[in-house]
Amino acid sequence: MFKAGKVAIIGRPNVGKSTLLNVLIKEKLCIISRKPETTRDNIQGILSGEGFQVVFIDTPGMHKPKTLLGKLMVTKASSAIMEADLTLVLIEAHDGITQEDKRIFERLAPEKINILLINKMDRLDKRMVLPVMEEAAKFQFKEIIPISAIKKDGTDIVFKKILEYLPDGFPFFPDDQLSDKDERFFIREIIREKTLELVREEVPHSIAVNVEEMKEKKDRSGKDIYYVRAYIYVERKNQKGIIIGKNGQMLKKIGEASRKDIETLLQKKVFLDMWVKIYKNWRKDQFALKTLGY
Ligand SMILES: Nc1nc2c(ncn2[C@@H]2O[C@H](COP(=O)(O)OP(=O)(O)OP(=O)(O)O)[C@@H](O)[C@H]2O)c(=O)[nH]1
Ligand SMILES: [Mg+2]
Structure with missing residues (x-):
């Protein structure tokens, strides 16, 4: 059984x-x-x-x-x-x-x-x-x-x-499947996790991450690399400043920590191209929520 x-x-x-x-x-x-x-x-x-x-x-x-x-x-x-x-x-x-x-x-x-x-x-x-x-x-x-x-x-x-x-029943998923969510979802989550970890202010609650593009690419030396372009959305201009940090230091830190985890997830070398954008009041906007995957 x-x-x-x-x-x-x-x-x-x-x-x-x-x-x-x-x-x-x-x-x-x-x-x-x-x-x-x-x-x-x-x-x-x-x-x-x-x-x-x-x-x-x-x-x-x-x-x-x-x-x-x-x-x-x-x-x-x-x-x-x-x-x-x-x-x-x-x-x-x-x-x-x-x-x-x-x-x-x-x-x-x-x-x-x-x-x-x-x-x-x-x-x-x-x-x-x-x-x-x-x-x-x-x-x-x-x-x-x-x-x-x-x-x-x-x-x-x-x-x-x-x-x-646990009731008797049939499996819902193939036995090698780990989640119902896909790689794109987990990339977004990893970037959000690193932002929550590294940014001390309450800003992380206002962020959403979207993966705009993912594709195999060659780097300058001709080696295979996985290119990921992600946008971090914040609600206000000052929040953008906090995420980017002085001379871009904070964004760099978030990017480095995220890249490592994304590489573990995908089992590939990754180039993470990350941008911060303002999306006013996205947490209160039905259309915005949909666009951002919620
Ligand atoms: N001391 C202690 N801390 C724990 C334990 N379990 C989780 N935590 C900590 O509690 C915090 C929240 O853990 P999460 O697993 O993110 O909690 P959650 O219920 O999923 O939170 P939300 O997703 O925000 O609802 C983290 O800092 C964890 O490390 C535990 O057994 N003991
Ligand atoms: Mg949780």
Whole structure:
């Protein structure tokens, strides 16, 4: 008998959803950052094994949206709950169960399998989790498991439980496929991740990345190289200045870090040609969102 199912990973922004997905599929697929609202799309990470296929769905953090982009993000996360057979809900151990967490619990489908994961246990004295678990028991979770995604503590137990609850079924994807998203998507995400990492200001929330062109090329010495032209869009002129930096130093840093990861992704030498452009209020503009892939 083959087992196959979809597992949504949901929770507030920054609780460690993308970190957990990467740990569970043992690949650095989704981008991670210290800043909330990093993930903007539902991203499927596929884990195929002997007799099973689990399709994990990383989702944007559920929050009170202030822009159209934010609204779209929350809608996507909700749709993942509908689509999934099983939902992993993450909370942060040191915060306990917050009001925002409770609002997310209300969105769960009670007839489905919902598992609560108390993440970031490495930041909390182990004994302090007991009251959190007690309170969690009042909600309808099939399992409540304290974990540390970053230290991979408890994640094996999570995986075991998922396999137990996974329904019988047929695989959704070929067994060598890792995601539903393509290379172009992950190039955009890598550049966004490096910008989030390197730019200290709040600017990264206002950026979007678009890959304008990708093609095989010869470099000056005739060697094969993969040419990628990408635009970083910002909302305002001063943000453009911040991304470019003094004498272009910041853009150079973002470019170098991005290129390395893109080379790992594509397994090719890459020439990354990156430009910064202004797209006023794109996060509030339906057409802009569509153009930028959201
Ligand atoms: N201490 C600690 N930090 C963690 C753990 N898991 C994730 N983090 C950190 O928490 C931050 C957010 O992690 P993400 O995986 O990007 O969180 P997310 O829930 O996907 O965030 P959004 O995409 O913004 O909703 C990063 O700095 C991670 O390194 C953990 O188990 N322990
Ligand atoms: Mg994320």
